[in-house]
Amino acid sequence: MTHVGLEHYLVVSALLFALGLLGVITRRNLLVMYMSLELMLNSANLALVSFSRFNDNLNGQVMVFFIITVAAAEVAVGLALIVALYRKRQSAHVEDLTSMKY
Amino acid sequence: MGLPDILFYVFAALTLLCGVLVVANPFGRNPITSAMFLVLTIISMAGLFVLLHAFFLAAVQVLVYAGAVMVLFLFVIMLLDLKEEERRKIKLTGLIAGLASVGAIVVIFVRSLLATNPGKGLAEPQKVGDTATLGKILFTNYLLPFEIVSILLLVAMVGVILLSKKDLK
Amino acid sequence: MKYEVLPWVILFLPLVAAGIITLFTLKNEKVSATLSVGAIVVGFLATVLCFRAFRFSPQEFTTNWLDLGTLQVDFGLRLDPLSLMMLLIVTGVGSLIHIYSIGYMKGDPAFSRFFACLSLFTFSMLGIVLANNFLQMFIFWELVGVSSYLLIGFWFEKASAADAAKKAFITNRLGDFGFILGILMIFAIVGSLSFTTIEGEYTKAPLHPLGGISSIGEDSNAISVWGLSIAGLLIFCGAVGKSAQFPLHVWLPDAMEGPTPVSALIHAATMVAAGVYMLCRVFFIFTAFDLTVIAWIGGFTALLAALIAVQQNDIKRILAYSTLSQLGYMVMGVGLAAPEAGMFHLTTHAFFKALLFLGAGSVIHAMHHEQDIWKMGALAKKMPVTYWTFMVGTLALAGIWPMSGFFSKDAILAAAHHHSAPLFVLGVSVAALTTFYMFRLVFVAFLGSERTHEAGHAHESPGVMVWPLRILAVASIVGGVIGVEALFGGMFKPNAEHAHGLSAQLVYPFKHAPVAACSGLAAFAVGLFAAWKLYANAKTDPLPAKLGWLSRAMASRFYFDEIYEATVIRAHDLIATIADWIDRWIVEGFCLGLVRGGTDLTGRALRLVQTGNLQTYAFLFVLGVAVVLWFVLGK
Numbered sequence: 001m002t003h004v005g006l007e008h009y010l011v012v013s014a015l016l017f018a019l020g021l022l023g024v025i026t027r028r029n030l031l032v033m034y035m036s037l038e039l040m041l042n043s044a045n046l047a048l049v050s051f052s053r054f055n056d057n058l059n060g061q062v063m064v065f066f067i068i069t070v071a072a073a074e075v076a077v078g079l080a081l082i083v084a085l086y087r088k089r090q091s092a093h094v095e096d097l098t099s100m101k102y
Numbered sequence: 103m104g105l106p107d108i109l110f111y112v113f114a115a116l117t118l119l120c121g122v123l124v125v126a127n128p129f130g131r132n133p134i135t136s137a138m139f140l141v142l143t144i145i146s147m148a149g150l151f152v153l154l155h156a157f158f159l160a161a162v163q164v165l166v167y168a169g170a171v172m173v174l175f176l177f178v179i180m181l182l183d184l185k186e187e188e189r190r191k192i193k194l195t196g197l198i199a200g201l202a203s204v205g206a207i208v209v210i211f212v213r214s215l216l217a218t219n220p221g222k223g224l225a226e227p228q229k230v231g232d233t234a235t236l237g238k239i240l241f242t243n244y245l246l247p248f249e250i251v252s253i254l255l256l257v258a259m260v261g262v263i264l265l266s267k268k269d270l271k
Numbered sequence: 272m273k274y275e276v277l278p279w280v281i282l283f284l285p286l287v288a289a290g291i292i293t294l295f296t297l298k299n300e301k302v303s304a305t306l307s308v309g310a311i312v313v314g315f316l317a318t319v320l321c322f323r324a325f326r327f328s329p330q331e332f333t334t335n336w337l338d339l340g341t342l343q344v345d346f347g348l349r350l351d352p353l354s355l356m357m358l359l360i361v362t363g364v365g366s367l368i369h370i371y372s373i374g375y376m377k378g379d380p381a382f383s384r385f386f387a388c389l390s391l392f393t394f395s396m397l398g399i400v401l402a403n404n405f406l407q408m409f410i411f412w413e414l415v416g417v418s419s420y421l422l423i424g425f426w427f428e429k430a431s432a433a434d435a436a437k438k439a440f441i442t443n444r445l446g447d448f449g450f451i452l453g454i455l456m457i458f459a460i461v462g463s464l465s466f467t468t469i470e471g472e473y474t475k476a477p478l479h480p481l482g483g484i485s486s487i488g489e490d491s492n493a494i495s496v497w498g499l500s501i502a503g504l505l506i507f508c509g510a511v512g513k514s515a516q517f518p519l520h521v522w523l524p525d526a527m528e529g530p531t532p533v534s535a536l537i538h539a540a541t542m543v544a545a546g547v548y549m550l551c552r553v554f555f556i557f558t559a560f561d562l563t564v565i566a567w568i569g570g571f572t573a574l575l576a577a578l579i580a581v582q583q584n585d586i587k588r589i590l591a592y593s594t595l596s597q598l599g600y601m602v603m604g605v606g607l608a609a610p611e612a613g614m615f616h617l618t619t620h621a622f623f624k625a626l627l628f629l630g631a632g633s634v635i636h637a638m639h640h641e642q643d644i645w646k647m648g649a650l651a652k653k654m655p656v657t658y659w660t661f662m663v664g665t666l667a668l669a670g671i672w673p674m675s676g677f678f679s680k681d682a683i684l685a686a687a688h689h690h691s692a693p694l695f696v697l698g699v700s701v702a703a704l705t706t707f708y709m710f711r712l713v714f715v716a717f718l719g720s721e722r723t724h725e726a727g728h729a730h731e732s733p734g735v736m737v738w739p740l741r742i743l744a745v746a747s748i749v750g751g752v753i754g755v756e757a758l759f760g761g762m763f764k765p766n767a768e769h770a771h772g773l774s775a776q777l778v779y780p781f782k783h784a785p786v787a788a789c790s791g792l793a794a795f796a797v798g799l800f801a802a803w804k805l806y807a808n809a810k811t812d813p814l815p816a817k818l819g820w821l822s823r824a825m826a827s828r829f830y831f832d833e834i835y836e837a838t839v840i841r842a843h844d845l846i847a848t849i850a851d852w853i854d855r856w857i858v859e860g861f862c863l864g865l866v867r868g869g870t871d872l873t874g875r876a877l878r879l880v881q882t883g884n885l886q887t888y889a890f891l892f893v894l895g896v897a898v899v900l901w902f903v904l905g906k
Binding site for chain 1: 107111114117118121133137150153156162166167179194197201207212215235238252257258259
């Protein structure tokens with residue numbers, strides 16, 4: 001194993017992103033989909049922090065700070081939406097939510 | 103190979119493993135399990151942040167993400183009181199197509215990454231990740247986004263309250 | 272006194288009147304009539320002023336209208352003896368007919384519309400007379416066609432009137448097609464549409480001994496006489512259509528469906544004369560071949576129409592065929608290289624034919640719109656003024672000395688005698704026939720005993736209708752000796768001698784061309800005698816018994832309408848059916864169907880993407896991202 005460099009962190013970030021993406025496409029429970037979405041956000045955070053570290057630039061970390069904040073707000077609103085949707089449709093299964101079909 | 107490198111590999115492996123377990127859960131299709139594993143993923147990522155000298159962010163990650171966001175998730179899961187997700191037929195074509203496209207993205211990423219050769223030659227800088235410096239930048243250069251984000255949180259709060267009312271009069 | 276503004280006033284005042292009547296005063300009959308009559312009377316007075324000012328110095332007033340590089344077209348008004356004389360006729364005779372219409376159309380519900388159409392017609396006709404280039408003349412030519420359509424079909428509720436209007440317009444269109452082809456050819460030869468420029472180009476060309484040009488341009492790129500002949504013939508097509516020469520003569524008799532003032536104005540005095548006027552205006556473009564064709568077509572039309580008129584029983588139809596015949600005379604005059612004779616006859620014909628039509632209108636008005644001469648009789652005693660003016664008109668038309676018709680007809684006969692013996696014989700025979708059928712009309716309708724109840728109770732028409740008759744009668748008598756021939760002669764043949772002064776003009780025909788003059792008088796005598804023999808106290812028409820099939824053919828107008836119906840109309844219907852089939856099946860069915868079906872299919876295919884399933888959308892999203900990344904990050 002070589003000395004850990006930027007590309008190692010970036011590979012981890014890429015794999016994490018792919019995992020999150022897979023979860024979004026494959027899982028059919030709304031909540032698990034949403035959690036995979038959070039996973040993707042986290043991978044982006046990791047990438048930003050590693051770039052910030054290896055370029056000696058604190059702007060990356062500031063951006064991560066904001067991303068975490070916004071993600072928190074987004075989760076709150078999104079979960080409220082899911083709750084409202086569940087109340088209406090009595091199902092959290094994404095295949096039941098196809099009323100926008102042509 | 104020093105301790106930081108070993109620690110990196112440990113945390114990286116942990117993150118990826120928990121990530122997989124979030125998505126493809128062999129212990130049952132309960133979303134609670136996915137949530138728990140997501141918490142573990144977040145904590146391992148906090149460890150990675152520490153290795154990258156982003157101490158403040160690591161703390162924030164644990165506090166906000168693991169402490170608040172995931173708790174919120176768990177609240178909602180409990181609220182919705184989902185039974186075990188019924189075993190619906192897994193659409194094989196969908197699965198294969200999804201795996202293929204995601205795999206393609208990963209392959210493109212990794213190949214372009216290895217081709218550009220980023221890491222060799224970049225030395226580790228001296229002063230990075232100091233909380234004080236971060237705070238200074240946050241309150242001088244990025245003051246406006248800071249304030250706007252606070253308003254954003256207010257707006258989100260109002261929106262959530264409105265959305266989750268039982269009947270909207 | 273600014274004479275320059277007068278031509279514009281003359282031209283545009285009727286248009287303004289028509290516009291105001293149409294937009295504002297359709298309900299108010301008095302104001303409409305006043306506006307319309309006022310416009311043309313003012314035009315007449317202005318024309319008299321212009322005549323005095325510009326008679327000896329032709330002028331053009333132009334403004335630049337179209338400027339497209341190689342094509343320069345002006346909007347111009349040309350005043351020379353030809354157009355001034357024509358203006359006097361149009362405005363003078365037109366004014367009298369406008370005044371007459373006030374009486375004739377009284378009580379008609381569409382009174383104001385009539386005057387609006389009359390004013391529009393006046394504007395269009397004045398435009399033709401005053402035009403100084405082909406394009407402007409063509410535009411007003413078409414406008415005249417439209418106005419005559421509106422006026423012939425004035426009582427459009429009657430199907431026959433609407434059909435007649437359509438027939439007139441379409442037949443005119445056929446002539447106009449040839450006309451515009453001719454204009455295009457001339458533009459290609461000369462490069463300009465203005466009459467003065469074209470005349471300049473053509474007069475540089477050598478002349479044929481019998482009249483007309485023989486070639487144009489330098490030797491290397493001289494345009495041969497055949498090209499010029501074809502251009503001339505195509506221009507003549509316009510006159511064939513508008514002046515109802517054979518073979519496009521079929522519209523004029525049917526056009527009698529319009530009110531009688533319309534027949535008088537349009538189909539006696541002005542519109543049909545527009546063709547002859549145009550021929551005289553561009554006389555310089557015709558080659559010898561063209562002139563021969565023109566003369567023979569004119570002569571043939573004259574003979575054909577006269578024969579048909581012999582057996583017609585509707586008073587207006589007789590006069591219509593008489594007009595056709597006289598138009599043939601005028602065209603023949605132009606074709607015999609004597610345009611001044613043609614224009615002279617046009618002028619005198621305007622007077623007496625308008626008089627005859629207005630007189631016929633007076634009779635029809637008195638007989639409560641009965642037009643069959645065999646239902647009239649002994650009207651001379653009941654309607655004396657109408658009778659005497661009608662008699663004056665008949666004598667003028669038949670051509671007895673010293674009426675105006677004698678001088679003008681003699682001018683044409685003299686030209687025929689000079690140029691071509693067959694045409695001379697034809698002209699003399701037509702003169703005899705003319706006298707014959709006109710006196711047939713007079714004997715049957717005015718003299719003899721009354722044949723029906725209405726004839727017994729007819730009475731003279733009101734003053735507003737009778738005074739124009741009187742004025743026109745005076746014009747018919749003196750029209751031959753007021754110097755009209757000298758005026759035209761001065762324009763077209765400045766080197767020949769012309770008579771001046773009253774006594775000189777009275778005996779001029781006998782001195783100048785005695786054979787023609789005496790033959791004309793002899794023809795008159797023959798026709799009068801024959802008519803008197805057959806119709807003086809006839810109860811019914813004796814000719815069908817004597818002439819059998821010939822009489823039937825004459826009465827059926829030599830079956831021209833039927834021939835056209837069977838050939839031209841059938842061919843036209845066939846082409847229309849084919850075009851309809853192509854449009855329905857190929858254009859609409861195939862091409863549009865292709866587009867419609869294609870769009871439909873594509874829409875349906877694309878619709879399948881909208882599954883409503885969130886994960887499908889996410890998957891497509893990922894696919895797109897993968898493609899983009901592949902392109903951005905390299906292979």
